[in-house]
Amino acid sequence: MRAELLGFKIDTYDFESAVEYAKNISGQVVTINPEMMSNPDMKEIVNSAELVIPDGIGVEIGLRISGHNVKRIPGIQFAHRMLQECKSAALIGAKLEVNTLACENLKKEFEDLNIVYAQDGYFKDDERVLEELKQSNPRLVLCALGSPKQELFIIEAKKLLPEALFIGVGGSFDVWSGQVERAPEIWQKLGLEWLYRTIKEPQRFKRIFPTLPLFMLRVLRERFIPKGV
Numbered sequence: 001m002r003a004e005l006l007g008f009k010i011d012t013y014d015f016e017s018a019v020e021y022a023k024n025i026s027g028q029v030v031t032i033n034p035e036m037m038s039n040p041d042m043k044e045i046v047n048s049a050e051l052v053i054p055d056g057i058g059v060e061i062g063l064r065i066s067g068h069n070v071k072r073i074p075g076i077q078f079a080h081r082m083l084q085e086c087k088s089a090a091l092i093g094a095k096l097e098v099n100t101l102a103c104e105n106l107k108k109e110f111e112d113l114n115i116v117y118a119q120d121g122y123f124k125d126d127e128r129v130l131e132e133l134k135q136s137n138p139r140l141v142l143c144a145l146g147s148p149k150q151e152l153f154i155i156e157a158k159k160l161l162p163e164a165l166f167i168g169v170g171g172s173f174d175v176w177s178g179q180v181e182r183a184p185e186i187w188q189k190l191g192l193e194w195l196y197r198t199i200k201e202p203q204r205f206k207r208i209f210p211t212l213p214l215f216m217l218r219v220l221r222e223r224f225i226p227k228g229v
């Protein structure tokens, strides 16, 4: 089940169906947001992924405008659930202490979870990390290197581990480590997590502006103005 928005193919599963689907596949999961969709180089990467879930409220609104009744699936929640579903995982990314704390907290939370490989996200020797990851042979690999670095790393890694599921998870380890708080539930429910994060970290403003309004204008143009006009 795939929709297309601004040339990006996006799966339209609800949360539970996406989890069921992901349990039975291997390959790359992209948690897509308007920022990624504003980078033309991302199109090929996203369209070659095995599963693309609409992470942000911007993508949900965009899909609704183009006629798809889709609810967003927060990438962090999806990855957290997949950790519960998979027996072995690798966590690659974030600062060393963040990575270590996130692993500790997740092990406490999921007793059955076996974290077979952990690596911070500031390595230079990709070859070593790829080789160590291959040797550890996890079912689930979470990559928190920011975009598009994590997506490019996953493209290389999935060639070495054809049976693993890879998810690019952005800032999720920062939250799981306890170093960054997610927005309170009411902000999440209203789809205003981005606003909360921007108020807490004003330096993020330049990342969403003008990206978000431009994204919305492009979506409206695609929907209401016929091609060629």
Ligand code: UDP
Pocket (backbone or CB within 6 Å): 093, 094, 095, 120, 121, 122, 144, 145, 146, 147, 149, 169, 170, 171, 172, 173, 174
């Ligand atoms: N990061 C990393 N290596 C890098 C750049 C970033 O491990 O070279 C980590 C960073 O520490 C953070 C995550 O990647 O934990 C990206 O966080 P960000 O808030 O930028 O994610 P997004 O907003 O893209 O979800």
